[in-house]
Amino acid sequence: MKTYKQQDLAKMNDRDRARFVNCLSGFKSANVIGTRDRHQQNNLAMISSVVHLGSNPPLLGFVMRPQSVTRHTWENIEESGVYTINQVNENFFRQAHQTSARYPRETSEFEACGLTPEFVDGFHAPYVAESSLRIGMQQVEIIPIQHNDTALIVGEVRWVEVKEEAVKSDGFIDIESLGTMTISGLDGYHRTQRAARLSYAKPDEELSELDAEGEPKD
Amino acid sequence: MKTYKQQDLAKMNDRDRARFVNCLSGFKSANVIGTRDRHQQNNLAMISSVVHLGSNPPLLGFVMRPQSVTRHTWENIEESGVYTINQVNENFFRQAHQTSARYPRETSEFEACGLTPEFVDGFHAPYVAESSLRIGMQQVEIIPIQHNDTALIVGEVRWVEVKEEAVKSDGFIDIESLGTMTISGLDGYHRTQRAARLSYAKPDEELSELDAEGEPKD
Numbered sequence: 001m002k003t004y005k006q007q008d009l010a011k012m013n014d015r016d017r018a019r020f021v022n023c024l025s026g027f028k029s030a031n032v033i034g035t036r037d038r039h040q041q042n043n044l045a046m047i048s049s050v051v052h053l054g055s056n057p058p059l060l061g062f063v064m065r066p067q068s069v070t071r072h073t074w075e076n077i078e079e080s081g082v083y084t085i086n087q088v089n090e091n092f093f094r095q096a097h098q099t100s101a102r103y104p105r106e107t108s109e110f111e112a113c114g115l116t117p118e119f120v121d122g123f124h125a126p127y128v129a130e131s132s133l134r135i136g137m138q139q140v141e142i143i144p145i146q147h148n149d150t151a152l153i154v155g156e157v158r159w160v161e162v163k164e165e166a167v168k169s170d171g172f173i174d175i176e177s178l179g180t181m182t183i184s185g186l187d188g189y190h191r192t193q194r195a196a197r198l199s200y201a202k203p204d205e206e207l208s209e210l211d212a213e214g215e216p217k218d
Numbered sequence: 219m220k221t222y223k224q225q226d227l228a229k230m231n232d233r234d235r236a237r238f239v240n241c242l243s244g245f246k247s248a249n250v251i252g253t254r255d256r257h258q259q260n261n262l263a264m265i266s267s268v269v270h271l272g273s274n275p276p277l278l279g280f281v282m283r284p285q286s287v288t289r290h291t292w293e294n295i296e297e298s299g300v301y302t303i304n305q306v307n308e309n310f311f312r313q314a315h316q317t318s319a320r321y322p323r324e325t326s327e328f329e330a331c332g333l334t335p336e337f338v339d340g341f342h343a344p345y346v347a348e349s350s351l352r353i354g355m356q357q358v359e360i361i362p363i364q365h366n367d368t369a370l371i372v373g374e375v376r377w378v379e380v381k382e383e384a385v386k387s388d389g390f391i392d393i394e395s396l397g398t399m400t401i402s403g404l405d406g407y408h409r410t411q412r413a414a415r416l417s418y419a420k421p422d423e424e425l426s427e428l429d430a431e432g433e434p435k436d
Contacts (some may be wrong), residue, residue: 002382016389021273023391026247026305027400051269054366055239087244101419116332125360155360164220171234173241175402182245182400184393197405201319
């Protein structure tokens with residue numbers, strides 16, 4: 001094993017440190033966030049920090065830097081209060097990655113990157129037609145992280161569209177069957193292969209493996 | 219596609235809703251968090267919400283509920299200010315999952331689940347010897363999420379231990395080569411298979427694929 005101390009990280013050049021530190025948290029979620037401003041200008045941004053916050057109410061969060069390349073997303077959410085989260089799958093992960101380029105405000109990343117904006121009736125923000133799991137979100141809280149001038153955007157789920165066959169009888173969604181990708185670092189895109197679903201852990205009880213529907217395997 | 223509206227989610231039973239909503243964010247990071255109280259009692263908790271916050275300073279966050287099964291972790295971090303984050307790999311993901319059982323305070327999940335606590339000189343919190351990427355963390359901020367009574371624990375990286383051969387010349391860590399797992403929902407554990415490393419995206423420039431070291435592929 002090699003040890004990296006705080007001062008070793010400090011000595012790295014910025015790009016190398018960014019690549020290194022971005023790998024430390026483990027695999028990341030791969031989503032694109034769709035927003036729209038008051039002039040009907042669409043925006044789409046690759047985000048690898050979407051995180052589950054709670055299921056009742058259904059809350060998801062993601063991390064943003066107000067002044068970064070994703071500032072249009074930030075401004076649109078502040079203005080409209082809504083956005084979509086769209087899981088990135090193997091059929092469009094290159095287009096999704098391309099949305100992270102620094103396009104001018106008047107460019108729609110949908111158009112520039114070859115993705116299709118569509119709308120759920122009455123919901124202001126566009127979703128990505130190519131995604132097999134897309135979520136309509138209402139922003140409910142923006143929480144500043146003092147330590148590095150970022151913020152956690154907290155939103156509540158308003159609607160979910162998902163391929164029906166991926167939803168199992170116990171509520172589990174087989175996102176692997178949707179081709180959903182996962183990210184390592186800044187630029188690594190991975191497919192997945194399920195090893196197991198495991199039973200709810202209890203002290204003094206052996207774990208069992210579950211089948212796709214959440215029933216104990218023989 | 220099937221649509222789930224807010225009221226459809228509200229009507230689900232709690233367990234099914236938890237399974238469903240936990241799949242919406244996409245794939246999650248798989249880590250166990252090691253802590254120790256002032257009586258030298260070790261604690262280990264499975265956490266799927268570790269998220270990258272920034273690389274300079276190197277910050278990671280994770281989400282916690284003060285009153286949940288992970289309350290001993292919370293208390294130990296409040297008391298000592300330090301913890302370890304240990305990437306879960308395919309060799310011990312069952313033991314890692316088992317740490318989520320509700321053990322009494324005086325039980326060490328290391329012992330109960332068959333994992334090995336070890337220490338970096340002078341650092342109070344134990345790491346998991348079975349992990350190939352472990353991080354010593356100093357808590358720097360605890361940010362309450364008003365909307366559902368959870369909190370984001372923000373910490374700064376103090377040290378990293380990682381298998382040397384996994385660290386590439388540009389700083390990228392090949393966490394797939396470490397066998398690091400990714401999680402879907404509450405109980406799905408997955409291996410990964412890299413599809414591509416993609417170049418830094420720029421407007422008007424084609425993406426290229428990078429090799430393992432971050433150099434453009436021919």
